[in-house]
Amino acid sequence: MRFAEDDKDGLYRIRAYAPGSVTVNDETLTRSLVISSERLIRDWPPQSIEELAPAHLFAAAELKPEILILGTGATLRFPHPSLLAALQTQGIGVEVMDTAAACRTYNVLVNEQRRVAAALFMI
Secondary structure, eight states, X not given: OBOOOOSOOSSOOEEEEETTEEEETTEEEOSOEEEEXXXXXXXXXXXXXXXXXXXXXXXXXXXXXXXXEEEOSSSOOOOOHHHHHHHXXXXXXXXXXXXXXXXXXXXXXXXXXXXXXXXXXXX
């Protein structure tokens, strides 16, 4: 899916997503990533939800979001609750959804100037 251009410069935005890729600004990425409006972490180590460990989520938490969106790939898959508990004790809300929904939700929240980050597995 391709998104319409907006007029806000200097922020990381998701421009498109498809099976195997997410386009951030003008760069097409093909591996898991973490994105916030100010920072892009390319090649985020876990490539699937099965590989997800607390240390991976702590890297996303270092971006200091109020909300972390976890995009789990083509389908919605919930990680073990213990993985998310540490983020929630830090006051970070966590929303789990498939990656397509996560991309759309991330852009909406960035447009609302919310402190959001998204950790995305490829579709």
